[in-house]
Amino acid sequence: MRIGLRILLGTFLVVAAAALLLTQVFVAEVKPGVRQTMEDTLVDMANVLAELATDDLLAGRIGDGDFARRVRAMAERDPGAEIWGFPKRDTSTRVTITDARGIVVFDSEGRDLGADHSRWNDVLRTLRGEYGARSTLADPADPNSSVMHVAAPIRDDAGAVVGALTVSRPNRAIAPFVERSQAIVTRWGIALLALALVVGLATAAWLGGQLGRLRRYAQAVTAGERVPLPRTAGEFAELGAALETMRERLEGRQYVEDYVQALTHEMKSPLAAIRASAELLERPLPAADQAQFAATIRGQSERLAAMIDRMLALAAVEHRRRIDAPQRLAVTALLQQVAHDLAPKLQARALGLSLPADGDATVSGDAFLLRQALANLVDNAADFAPAGSTIETRLETTGRHVAIHVADRGPGIPDYARERVFERFYSLPRPDGQRSSGLGLTFVAEVATLHGGGIRLAPRDVGGTVATLSLPRA
Template sequence: MTVRTRILLIFLVTLGSGFFVLERWLSLELRPRYYQSFEEPLVDMANILAEIAAPEFNQAAPRFDKLQAALTHVYARQVNADIYGLKKNDVDIRIYITDRAGTVLFDSYQLDVGKNFAGWRDVSRTLQGQYGARSSPNDKRMHGIEQRESNSIAYIAAPIYRGNDIIGVLSVGKPKVTVSHFIMAAREDLLWTVLGVTVLVIAIATMLYLWVSRPLYQAAQFAERIAAGEPVSVPDLGRNEIGTVVNAIDAMRKALDGKNYIEKYTQTLAHELKSPLTSIKASAELLLEEMPAAQRQRFIQNIQSENDRALNLIQRLLELAALENRQGSIEAQTVPLAELLDEIGGSLQGTLERRSVSLNLDNPITFSVQGERFLIRQALFNAIDNAIDFSPDAGRIHISGYADEDWLVVSIRDHGTGIPDYARERIFERFYSLPRPANRGRSSGLGLNFVKEVMELHQGRVELVSHDNGTEARLKFPQRG
């Protein structure tokens, strides 16, 4: 798992945990706050009704006919109230009154008159001069706090005084189903709000994370491609810490490449130039001696040949060095291949006539490719020049172009000896070359390597295919949509 993935997972887990804790805390705080707002008006009602009921205790046998009649009419009312989504159609308040012994003297539901409620918490605590309240479930079979609370009745009691003496208790009962409705609705709204905010925050945070981590990912990819030795351009990551690191890596890469480049090419050039220089030196020393004119002419030609070989090697090394110094950048333009091949054919006319080799264009190449004209010309030139080297005198070279799936292909085929099996894996290696037919020596071994570098720089490829009577070089350029 990558570092950026771990950071994202830790961030999401932390964020989700935080919102979960927030939701649980709000839910736990929500319930008592709603019950406070539910219980507080019942306290007021109980105390008001206690004062109204107090005069009835002046009689030897208190009667509450007027209160019962009023409540009977109240229970028959059609309220038709819409309270924030709660449809309320009737009054569900229950009132009962006890004497100082806890005996029920009045019950608005007319269920428990004559029973002793002295043991009930609302009555017993009120008779003791304390705040009396209780909650009793309608159905004792209910399980879970939410079921019990939503199916229970809250009773709030108030003392009935004669002077300073408590002579009775009035309790007001109210089902909790209404407040439970509000709690559940509020919790649902809260849950959806928290969920919506969580999703929004996660989306924004993820976008912010990607915005911040993408440059880090690009920097890692840049470093990996450098380590793999691939040609790569410096990504533009802006003026920030990551951009500074990438620029520093690129500067370090250039410094190391420059050092390695000089060391490598100095060694290579010294090694490759040693042979022609040794030959020139030996021929020059022999020319100082007396010898027949024909032999002298042969040594002079050898000096010229080895000098040309050394100059060709230096030229190819310079071309390859210039190519590698581009570091993946090219000046892209539309390059018509037919025009380019005509130009190359003109440049090689002298060589073709000297060897009596003919260039045959099997079919007109009508397509163009995207890239740098100079480099594509050099690649095609090297490929055709290589085909000429391996063609027999008076041979033919066939050039054709065609589209192949995602590629635009230029095919260059000679009728030489082909590629030996032992050389197939090394044919594109730098400084690796095969002997030319008719004892024409070897090349610098840089031509095909140069072609490969140019094609890779253009996101293309080069392939050498051996046939029974020759070799085919296929230069594949990517088709641009």
């Protein structure tokens, strides 16, 4: 599982568990909280009514006195109220009064007159001088039929408890408020879950994007591609910088080792030729032989100098990661400059160079490096082209790229060498038996990669080889 999905799952599970727990707690607390509020209200109401009923109870007219008439009138009243969107059309309140023995002497609904309530908690505890209340199911088969009963004592002038007044109200009266509160809490819980999912997705996407850039960068570096360090934020930027530093140090160490080994190997042959010629020149030799060995020393020295120059140029390109200040360059103009620079060599070998007609093909990059790369291609073609032939250059625009073709009519490249010609120091013998430094095509490949392009060699149907340098259009 990807780290982004793991983070998303972990974040969502934690927040979901917290939201579920909070929702359950709030939902579970809504009903008791509302009932506690209702009980508090009933306590106040019971005590007020107990004071109002005292005179009638002591006078023996509790069943038909002023108190009884007022209570019955209250039961018939229509409050005409609307409480937080819920209409209230009745008081939903029952009032019962028992004497000191717990016998019902008044019932606003007239159902339990004469009944013995002395064993009900509300009456029993109140007659003892304690707080009395109970909640009882009106219908044992209906769990939602509970009724709350709260009692208050009725005292005589001496303070003795002579009765108990109970105010009863069904819990169904507060059910709409409880249900709405629970629904609101549940909706907020669902909203919190949705928010957790959105935040988790955003966090996972951000982390996945940051890590994905670094992963693709590491994979590209592993594949040998020259890619810039991706833009990241925060600790990921620090991690990217650390990866870049590590890559540079590792590449630098390996680069030096490879170059020292390759250079040592390539320098053995010219140095051996110089040493042998120098040893022979120490002996008495005819003038012709002396001139020949001196020419050998001079030729091998020039070969070493050219090799070192090309290595320095190649090293400079290999260590670059991007073009700092790219220019918009006309390809035809670059080829014309190359033709001017190589004119002496081409004339010396009786070679022609055909240039494409003026076109509008342009590329973006470093003018010096691209000119050097094209010069290497033309110079390489000149080494293999037979005297009197023409090196052909052609431009082809395809989609977002410009393809520059350089073709010769030489012997072509053997199949076994086609995959190795871009390796450092690998070279094929020229028709005259000479070998190059083996760095020219490597340089071209590095320049092409630096510019986001590529280079390939292919045989021609008419004989020879065509080199195609592909570069992005400007």
